Amino acid sequence: xxxxxxxxxxxxxxxxxxxxxxxxxxxxxxxxxxxxxxxxxxxxxxxxxxxxxxxxxxxxxxxxxxxxxxxxxxxxxxxxxxxxxxxxxxxxxxxxxxxxxxxxxxxxxxxxxxxxxxxxxxxxxxxxxxxxxxxxxxxxxxxxxxxxxxxxxxxxxxxxxxxxxxxxxxxxxxxxxxxxxxxxxxxxxxxxxxxxxxxxxxxxxxxxxxxxxxxxxxxxxxxxxxxxxxxxxxxxxxxxxxxxxxxxxxxxxxxxxxxxxxxxx
Amino acid sequence: xxxxxxxxxxxxxxxxxxxxxxxxxxxxxxxxxxxxxxxxxxxxxxxxxxxxxxxxxxxxxxxxxxxxxxxxxxxxxxxxxxxxxxxxxxxxxxxxxxxxxxxxxxxxxxxxxxxxxxxxxxxxxxxxxxxxxxxxxxxxxxxxxxxxxxxxxxxxxxxxxxxxxxxxxxxxxxxxxxxxxxxxxxxxxxxxxxxxxxxxxxxxxxxxxxxxxxxxxxxxxxxxxxxxxxxxxxxxxxxxxxxxxxxxxxxxxxxxxxxxxxxxxxxxxxxxxxxxxxxxxxxxxxxxxxxxxxxxxxxxxxxxxxxxxxxxxxxxxxxxxxxxxxxxxxxxxxxxxxxxxxx
Numbered sequence: 384x385x386x387x388x389x390x391x392x393x394x395x396x397x398x399x400x401x402x403x404x405x406x407x408x409x410x411x412x413x414x415x416x417x418x419x420x421x422x423x424x425x426x427x428x429x430x431x432x433x434x435x436x437x438x439x440x441x442x443x444x445x446x447x448x449x450x451x452x453x454x455x456x457x458x459x460x461x462x463x464x465x466x467x468x469x470x471x472x473x474x475x476x477x478x479x480x481x482x483x484x485x486x487x488x489x490x491x492x493x494x495x496x497x498x499x500x501x502x503x504x505x506x507x508x509x510x511x512x513x514x515x516x517x518x519x520x521x522x523x524x525x526x527x528x529x530x531x532x533x534x535x536x537x538x539x540x541x542x543x544x545x546x547x548x549x550x551x552x553x554x555x556x557x558x559x560x561x562x563x564x565x566x567x568x569x570x571x572x573x574x575x576x577x578x579x580x581x582x583x584x585x586x587x588x589x590x591x592x593x594x595x596x597x598x599x600x601x602x603x604x605x606x607x608x609x610x611x612x613x614x615x616x617x618x619x620x621x622x623x624x625x626x627x628x629x630x631x632x633x634x635x636x637x638x639x640x641x642x643x644x645x646x647x648x
Numbered sequence: 649x650x651x652x653x654x655x656x657x658x659x660x661x662x663x664x665x666x667x668x669x670x671x672x673x674x675x676x677x678x679x680x681x682x683x684x685x686x687x688x689x690x691x692x693x694x695x696x697x698x699x700x701x702x703x704x705x706x707x708x709x710x711x712x713x714x715x716x717x718x719x720x721x722x723x724x725x726x727x728x729x730x731x732x733x734x735x736x737x738x739x740x741x742x743x744x745x746x747x748x749x750x751x752x753x754x755x756x757x758x759x760x761x762x763x764x765x766x767x768x769x770x771x772x773x774x775x776x777x778x779x780x781x782x783x784x785x786x787x788x789x790x791x792x793x794x795x796x797x798x799x800x801x802x803x804x805x806x807x808x809x810x811x812x813x814x815x816x817x818x819x820x821x822x823x824x825x826x827x828x829x830x831x832x833x834x835x836x837x838x839x840x841x842x843x844x845x846x847x848x849x850x851x852x853x854x855x856x857x858x859x860x861x862x863x864x865x866x867x868x869x870x871x872x873x874x875x876x877x878x879x880x881x882x883x884x885x886x887x888x889x890x891x892x893x894x895x896x897x898x899x900x901x902x903x904x905x906x907x908x909x910x911x912x913x914x915x916x917x918x919x920x921x922x923x924x925x926x927x928x929x930x931x932x933x934x935x936x937x938x939x940x941x942x943x944x945x946x947x948x949x950x951x952x953x954x955x956x957x958x959x960x961x962x963x964x965x966x967x968x969x970x971x972x973x974x975x976x977x978x979x980x981x982x983x984x985x986x987x988x989x990x991x
Contacts, residue, residue: 516692517773528820536784568899
């Protein structure tokens with residue numbers, strides 16, 4: 384009797400597992416909404432980024448990073464036929480801090496089911512949010528807790544912050560600091576370093592459904608900050624912040640992202 | 649339906665009337681009002697209306713040296729009510745460790761109408777003003793998040809946050825909103841001039857009226873409206889070389905080199921010394937500067953170099969009358985309002 388019960392229970396469980404897994408493979412489950420997780424894997428060139436490791440950049444300079452943060456926001460998911468899902472803005476202002484693993488991924492909920500092939504986002508915080516009042520500065524936009532990713536005196540978020548040391552730097556302590564922000568100004572136009580990024584899948588698709596949880600792996604190559612189109616020499620410019628030279632750095636990191644692969648489990 | 653709405657409105661009106669009446673009775677009326685001679689405020693009160701509890705929390709924070717690294721400097725240290733919330737007599741203010749700042753402490757008044765903040769206009773929203781002096785190494789020198797932690801660990805504040813925002817939780821948004829509520833209440837609109845233009849039975853002497861007319865001709869292009877500022881940035885010819893790049897630091901536009909925001913002239917008698925760097929000590933010297941001291945430079949305001957002549961032509965008599973008028977902008981009610989005081 385006891386055994387019968389166990390077998391019965393096992394059978395039910397087995398059926399349940401079978402039916403869920405078969406459901407996942409069935410296109411019919413692409414109804415309703417589901418989550419999409421985007422993970423940002425920070426890299427330096429071909430390997431994972433590690434603080435404290437000396438790398439040689441494309442300009443032949445040795446650099447060791449000890450800080451690497453950036454904002455991503457205004458996400459849009461696109462299907463092959465061009466239809467798009469614009470993620471509600473306030474759900475996805477996200478700050479990636481390399482030293483805080485939990486910040487490396489963000490989950491977008493309630494995405495309409497379907498097969499998506501592109502991810503669009505902005506590096507930085509748009510001008511509307513950058514000039515908003517305190518009630519809107521919560522979560523990753525909280526200026527008290529966002530790891531100094533905000534310029535108090537020239538109101539605006541810092542979009543990308545990279546700090547480290549390099550024997551090529553002529554600054555005290557051989558440091559280099561790249562703090563890039565500026566959203567275009569409020570009443571008076573200023574530099575606009577907001578960059579839009581569109582990433583496409585290669586082989587996979589991002590399959591969204593109510594019983595699915597796809598994970599999109601984006602590689603962020605910190606090395607690109609030094610790269611093209613404007614080779615950045617630490618020897619010549621170890622500190623770039625709110626100056627016109629920031630435009631060159633923003634142009635470099637605009638293409639530091641690559642959609643590497645998708646886990647459609 | 650209509651009737652019940654009407655009754656609702658009436659009851660609401662009575663409640664509002666009743667409660668404001670009570671507050672007036674204990675000298676603690678806290679309600680933001682737009683003076684009839686002022687334009688519409690720029691601050692968005694929908695997301696942060698002024699309440700009595702929020703205002704009182706903001707006032708406590710404004711006067712609390714807890715917000716500085718060594719608990720010695722409060723906002724009120726350099727923004728003193730009797731000097732229209734400036735640092736009386738200080739060209740440049742000394743903050744923590746007696747370190748000097750680089751600009752003259754600006755008055756905190758009529759903030760709800762300001763489009764930008766600080767001499768260079770680098771901040772666009774009143775809510776985001778407060779972290780600046782807290783974090784500035786020569787002012788209060790405290791990381792904003794540490795300042796919040798210090799507030800969090802204080803029992804009095806827990807009660808006040810609960811009263812103001814319904815929960816004891818101290819967040820940066822609530823902290824900043826409370827500060828804005830206090831600053832928004834600092835409205836100066838009750839000078840002799842105000843009562844005169846609003847027809848409230850105040851009269852100006854004939855010299856003062858002449859001064860007002862001269863002011864309109866010679867000064868009001870920049871010191872415009874009854875806020876006495878155009879909220880714009882100008883180079884008023886103080887120097888040839890710019891020790892402080894001013895607005896240029898924000899816009900990085902060479903045409904903004906050496907420009908600073910037009911300050912209001914309200915309570916000007918009480919806010920000496922003058923200019924962004926506090927370099928001029930008296931109103932007489934200010935007018936002498938505009939009459940004969942303006943220096944030519946690439947970004948000098950066009951209004952200060954008309955008809956091939958530098959500055960604004962003024963006779964001694966005209967200067968004296970303009971000063972008489974400027975003194976009618978002193979708002980004693982504001983300078984002595986008990987609600988705004990530390991104790």
